Amino acid sequence: QTIEEIAARTFRSRGGRRATSSGLRNFVLDRTNAGHTFLLRKAKERILARTKGKYPAPLAILDVVGTGMDKGPRRGYEAEARAFGQLARSVTARHLMQLFFSANTAKKDPLSTPSGTPLRSFERLGIVGAGSMGIGLAAQILHRRALPLQVHDLQTGNLTRCLAAVDQYLGQQVALSRLPRHRLPLLRGLLSTTTSYEGFRHADLIFEAVPEELGLKREVLHELEQVNQGRAVLASCTSSLPIKHLVPDLAHPEQVLGMHFCSPVATVQLLEVVRRDENPAELVRSAVAFGRTLGKHVIVVNDGAGFYTSRCLAAYLNEAAHLFFEGYRVEDLDKTMLEWGFPVGPMSLLDELGLDLATRTIQLLHQTFGTRMEPPEGWDLLLTDGRLGRKALKGFYTYSRKRGKTGRVDPTVYNLRPPTVTTLRNPDLVTVTRRLVLAFVNEAMHCFHDGTLRTPSDGDLGAVFGVGFPAYLGGPFSYLDHCGAARVVGELDDLANRFGDRFRPSQILCDSARAGATFHGARS
Template sequence: METETAQNPESKPDQSVILEVSGQTAILRLGTPNERYVTITPRRMETFEQALDKIESNPSLQGLVIIGSGPGLFCNGADINQISGVTDVAIAKGLASRGQGLFQRVASLKCTTVAAVSGACVGGGYELALACDYRIAANISEVKVGLPEIKLGIIPGFGGSVRLPRLLGLPAALDIILKGRMLPAKRGLKAGLVDEVVEVEGSADKGYSALEAKACEIASGRHTPRRKPIAFGEKILTFTGIGRKMVANKALAQVHKTTGGHYPAPPRAVEVATKALSMNVVPALDMEAQALAELIVTPESKSLVHLFFLTDEAGKRWKSLQDEVSQAKAAVLGAGTMGAGIAASLLSSGVEVLLVDLDSKARERAEAHIEDSLGKRFKYEPDKAKSSLAKLSIEGTIDSINDVEIVIEAIVEKLDVKKRVFGQLASLLPDTAVLASNTSSLPISEIASDLSHPERVIGMHFFNPAEKMPLVEIVRSSVTDQRSIAFTAALASKLGKYPVVVEEVPGFLVNRILSPYLAEAAWALGDGYSITDIDKAAVRFGMPMGPLRLLDEVGLDVAAHVAEIMSSSYGSRMETPPFTAKLASLGRLGRKSGKGFYVYNGKEGTPDSELSQLLELPDHPTAGSPAELQDRLILSMVNEAVRCFDEGVAGTPCRESAGQIDLATVMGTGFAPFRGGIMHYAERVGARDILTRLERLEKQHGFRFTPAMGIKARAAGSGGSFYEPIEGSSTMQ
């Protein structure tokens, strides 16, 4: 066997590919064994090109296998750092064209080509696999196949938008591309993304060898996978002009419904994938490269890439405790909606759970909820749902809690009750056990004040519904120790959540930023704006739903309780109109009672036409345009977010803590992802513009819009960054 590392003399070994030739079969290993993951970099492309030169010059080759350099590896696609740094369309198109050219060379090889996938095969990695004749994958957890580029505000640009519709048919291809779906091996097989799945037995090395052996069988012509055919109806919709038009129109309508027109990439993806089917491959690739180049420089793409880096870093930050967390057992105290949701999240991630509640009916409801939740979570893996449920124990007394590494309390929001319960827990568990509270508003230091070891008490604030919401606030008091913080954050990461560590302040981080936004919606209603006007203003900005609809979802009784805490803590800038409390007193609690700002006869609800008369509100706004209404809502959040940053609520003011606020606002409030988070939005708008708009609102609507000192300071002189601290930031209000 001839083995050669194809690399430039000046390149690093970990940027290479390895070419091996044995008889009439060549094996191209992506990367080298010391790499944790493989990306497509300019240097790697150069070494790949050198390897292809050798393959193309060897007429005796019958087959080529492209495989990762070891178990759990294939190719993660393009280097995201490179994407973030491109600001010129011509440069972007050149990079895309180079990648396309490389993969087109693979597609044009006269020998049989096989992509053998034993790890992440996403983005450009899957586009490389698409250029091969066959794709096979090992049935291991590390395997993911798909095209997630849409989540970065771009489209597949190394041939994926051109080749996938030809492979799957246009409807199925658009479903993959527009959702940015990444599938495990067996679901990839069902979707047609891979042609065969290799079952793995024994060690990872044995599985890798079995995958390579199967790929070599295919490459040499000794075995041919059975590819999923395109159904007849799908062929009509894919390979006829009228069929493509029908599919494109339906897809564009759905895109507009789900994105509100805020994201340029999805409609462009529909356009490219549809048009490419009526073109030869070479001009279709040029069209794809141009579309990618134009999208990669948009503000939307830059914002989404910014979020990608934040989420990627959040997943890595607490890795040092992952081994300890992976063996941990947890108790959840309280079997209400939140407790059941938290327990389901733990179980779905493989954590053994003891759920405790004094109420037998609550325990029964929680068990049913958890079983249903796991069934949905593992819809395609019923055995995993069953094994996860088997890790659940349910008890009716707090004395049953022992031999766990962490307790997550999710009981009633009453300080005296929590203090008593935490005292009991402290007496039952060793000093090394972490005592966490899911409180959304109570001070952690007060909950822990009577304990001999308050340093192990921490806030672990999940958002409702706990199974779905991706953010967890890790709330530290002044005495919480680093080990408790790291353990709790690592556990949240294990659940697939994004932990954000915040200081113990009223409202913590998310509710503090969200509260003035919700309050301002109520003030605008009192000024005569309609429910529809207010909620549309927020949705037009990019929020997933309007603030009044959100209040109905949260519950107006819950919102009134939080508002009382916020106004008593932060004064008049957090006050809400008197009529908001009246709604709750009238039994209008939102969706759960059938009436709030909306009336819920169906799933969506309609604005309550009787509300203005009931609350004696004006019939029309006294002043203001739709743009001003949007500013009232959004800038109220920006103002508070800057205060939080300068006060160090998310950590010492710096680029990292600003990023944590961005992550928290997107994952916790739904702040428009295409704007990159609230600090990213403020940075793009600029301190001077924000100050001018806030001062105008202050003149019209009063002290609620008094600009934060940090905004004034950054607007002075040449204008400062919202990602950098300013002098005196720790005391600014």
């Protein structure tokens, strides 16, 4: 039957009364083969748009539903049983289960679980810096913990924006039924702002969230210690500066640790707690416990430039910049990694993070790790041309003050490349993927080898929940176990010979290849 015939019959059955368009539409979609076909096709399009075909379960579920709709419940149940058996044995399922095991392993970490020593109680909180990090953190603390919180900034305009942004966020949670409306006045009353440190005198936990400048962070931490007299835990939200470089002038450096909330705080599910040997174990455990009450996956890493997630992300973005200056188009780089499974392309991410922050991070890591983090020639031209990304409405993409990102690449950005570089119209996207993915994976191995990263499980959790490494691959360590260390070492050696020593494989990866070992053992 055609849809027109069904509509005519329905109209006659109702005695000639005109059916509402929504009622007729629902009838056609629910009760006809044509409607079923249309629904399943549209559902498949939406699934593929979100998953890029990397996750087989949603498509299998859709097939099972289609079988049940077309051939009846019994055939549908049989199809469901077959599909479940096939999916449970799939590589994707093994990777996702490994990620689940990694999350459970992190919860049993001796530095994450309570011991005989009581955890510290954080009841009065402070945040220094009302930028995007401070605002996001304030919103999460009020929503998840409902604790008294004071936000400090020297600019009253920043404090006004903070209050408005937090209020907007809480209103959104009410609209999404994640927060009862009657709690709004209480939560609003818990938040206060100030341009002085007087209110921090009796705080238990103070977050330093000022811009990523070493001198400024040292000054703020010193002032906080003086006001608070060393009673509070001071948590720096730095994304890359070693904590040991922030504390040389403090009387109680053991009270300072890193709590790197990956941005944006409201949506990214990871917290890196950065410890040093001077930190008491109960202080680290207390910070981990607090992070979990904010709904975060928490990993504990050892102090060092870039920690774990920022180092891996920097290696990935730095390689994307090398590709750009070699002639690859912005849209090709972004599309390639979106298709591979990252939530955002590397060039878009550089615009979102800001080229100034990315530059400071790359410079720090280049100074620390040498050739491996050397930026491409021409990187500085992006800054001198004012391409700071979204916040400056000028980056790799074009931006509108009202609508934000337009989705169009700014063609003038290509003028910053050397005149000898021509835009590649038929790029080798397989090599692009290998270079970007293996830059990330190899840096994860370096982090594990030098002790920054404590376990492969933490490495997978941090990469997936912190910086968007595709979950269907389970994280860089699960990905290595699947590919085989020997194969990856061979690919890295090939890339190193073609593109430079930054691709030389990590020693621990070479050792694993020679031993035929895996990082997750039998479970991988």
